[in-house]
Amino acid sequence: MHQLSRRGFFKGVGAAALAATAVPAAVAPARAAPTSFSKVVDLTHALPEDFPTFFGQPQLEIENVYKFDKDGFNLNIWHLNEHTGTHMDAPIHFSKDGQTADQVEVEKLVVPIVVIDVKAKAAEDPDYRLTPDDIAAWESANGDLPDGCCVAMNSGWDAHVKSDMFRNADGDGVMHFPGFHAEAADMMIKDRNVIGMAVDTLSLDHGASKDFKTHYTWLPSGRWGMECIANLDAIPATGATLVVGSPKIVGATGGPSRLIALI
Amino acid sequence: MHQLSRRGFFKGVGAAALAATAVPAAVAPARAAPTSFSKVVDLTHALPEDFPTFFGQPQLEIENVYKFDKDGFNLNIWHLNEHTGTHMDAPIHFSKDGQTADQVEVEKLVVPIVVIDVKAKAAEDPDYRLTPDDIAAWESANGDLPDGCCVAMNSGWDAHVKSDMFRNADGDGVMHFPGFHAEAADMMIKDRNVIGMAVDTLSLDHGASKDFKTHYTWLPSGRWGMECIANLDAIPATGATLVVGSPKIVGATGGPSRLIALI
Numbered sequence: 237m238h239q240l241s242r243r244g245f246f247k248g249v250g251a252a253a254l255a256a257t258a259v260p261a262a263v264a265p266a267r268a269a270p271t272s273f274s275k276v277v278d279l280t281h282a283l284p285e286d287f288p289t290f291f292g293q294p295q296l297e298i299e300n301v302y303k304f305d306k307d308g309f310n311l312n313i314w315h316l317n318e319h320t321g322t323h324m325d326a327p328i329h330f331s332k333d334g335q336t337a338d339q340v341e342v343e344k345l346v347v348p349i350v351v352i353d354v355k356a357k358a359a360e361d362p363d364y365r366l367t368p369d370d371i372a373a374w375e376s377a378n379g380d381l382p383d384g385c386c387v388a389m390n391s392g393w394d395a396h397v398k399s400d401m402f403r404n405a406d407g408d409g410v411m412h413f414p415g416f417h418a419e420a421a422d423m424m425i426k427d428r429n430v431i432g433m434a435v436d437t438l439s440l441d442h443g444a445s446k447d448f449k450t451h452y453t454w455l456p457s458g459r460w461g462m463e464c465i466a467n468l469d470a471i472p473a474t475g476a477t478l479v480v481g482s483p484k485i486v487g488a489t490g491g492p493s494r495l496i497a498l499i
Numbered sequence: 500m501h502q503l504s505r506r507g508f509f510k511g512v513g514a515a516a517l518a519a520t521a522v523p524a525a526v527a528p529a530r531a532a533p534t535s536f537s538k539v540v541d542l543t544h545a546l547p548e549d550f551p552t553f554f555g556q557p558q559l560e561i562e563n564v565y566k567f568d569k570d571g572f573n574l575n576i577w578h579l580n581e582h583t584g585t586h587m588d589a590p591i592h593f594s595k596d597g598q599t600a601d602q603v604e605v606e607k608l609v610v611p612i613v614v615i616d617v618k619a620k621a622a623e624d625p626d627y628r629l630t631p632d633d634i635a636a637w638e639s640a641n642g643d644l645p646d647g648c649c650v651a652m653n654s655g656w657d658a659h660v661k662s663d664m665f666r667n668a669d670g671d672g673v674m675h676f677p678g679f680h681a682e683a684a685d686m687m688i689k690d691r692n693v694i695g696m697a698v699d700t701l702s703l704d705h706g707a708s709k710d711f712k713t714h715y716t717w718l719p720s721g722r723w724g725m726e727c728i729a730n731l732d733a734i735p736a737t738g739a740t741l742v743v744g745s746p747k748i749v750g751a752t753g754g755p756s757r758l759i760a761l762i
Contacts, residue, residue, distance in 0.1 A: 267537050267538065269537070270535045270536060270537040271535065271536055271537070271761075272533045272534065272535045273533060273534055274530050274532070274533040274534070275530065276605050276606060276608070276609045277605070278605040278747075280747045281747070282601050282747050282749050283601070283746075283747055283748045283749060284749040284750075285749075296748070298748070298750055298751075301580075304591075304593075304594065304595050305595070308593075308711075309592055309593050309711075309714075309752075310591050310592055310593075310752045311580070311581060311582060311592065311752055312580075312581050312750070312751065312752055313578065313579065313580050313581070314577065314578075314579045314581065314748065314751075314754075315576065315577070315578050316576065316577045316579065317564075317574070317575075317576050318574060318575050318576070318577065319574060321747070321748075322747070328567075328573050329572055329573055329574065330567075330571075330572050330573075331567065332567050332568070338545050338546070342539050342540070342541040342759060343539060345539070345757075345759065346539045346759060346761070448571075448572075451572075479742045479744070479759055480744070480757075481742070481743070481744015481745070481756065481757040481759070482744070482757055483546075483755060483757065484541075484543045484544070484545050484546055484584070484585070484755070484757060485546045485559070485561070485577065485584075485755065486545050486546060486547040486548075487547075487561060487575070488561075488575065488577075489572075489573045489574055489575055491577075492746060492747075492748065493744065493757075494608075494743075494744040494745055494746065494747060494756075494757065496605060496608065496609060496742055496744070498534075498609070
């Protein structure tokens, strides 16, 4: 399993056309006032070897090398695809020279998190894409998106994590799960100051996407994404703070992250 | 490198004698009052492939499998020893059936952090062990250790992370760097309610330890350790909150963690 099958999902996906779009990276605002919390909530899925993956093949192998009974201690080596479980997409994942995971400034890892609930729409249409209208409707109900926030899509998909419905692949292998519309990404870059985009599915783009337009809009702009976020029902639509425990491995294009919400 | 050399560092280290000590796990206290912060500080070392290791051999290999120019995106596979870089020791690391990293409750991952400065003593004696007297002196100056806290040793050793001084091995291969004395671990378990132990060196025990007594005292009691913590000079002796972004990989004995202090 150490060689992922290169199934050509992304071949010739317009990389050249989009690579040239050099947008200044998002800026984390200075903290105007102290942030306060009295409760912590884990937004991270447990990650076993058989966690569902975008590519459909296992992406984690745990090799046990020391065992307590024999060696006096336990220790493993992981063989791990960076984009597995609840994990970060760093800007470099879909850009030629964007930030690697270790380069994302710590100020961008402790941010307000807002949750946009599209569960009803996603239940009706698994190819649903969160739109600018969904953001506008959220703002009508909750006020403007906070400066420097992470916007999380709650499609209800984390309830499917232990079944085939999480990938929801049809007979041709095309997956059907919700994601962000590229126009929503564009709005969050140009008309708001959003730093992170989180989805409770396997991809920022909806599963059936052929062009990964949301990835190519969002990540090269210097912002991070988070896929397979869990437990969004446990935090409010606005008011929580997200702490992103992303890896600081040099050169990483992302990686499994511990997401903790402070409420 | 996927097979670590089994150098027998730990062979017959008294595991059987110590494994029977079933101590109830530390309990995270309920949050009495809201916690407030206005600044974030990264306590994590960047982790390149050549980060110094306890065993003296590389413990991380990054295998690039997709490249932007060719594939339209970048992606790597990590081959990674769990105990590399700034990382957690979960209770199972030195016990037969303690908690794995994924089982540590999220309430134990957001805790007060206090810093005990032993830099002067460590500069004089690289085999220095932080003692119960050091804890008592800290309390005289700063008040009681907070309930459910992490106690961090600041030995000044993180300044050595890019030189051989970090391992400081002598001609016989014996390392010389500071750690916690097992009596301090014992005090923090029995006479205080401490949940985490952090060191800015490669081991909870001092480098020259032959019996790993601090590991065997601390971890089987249901508490976590953190090794190679960075940047402790940037946070106060008391008053900061530590968020532990530890991995939620099922069965992990620990793993690289993103440590963020809220001040």
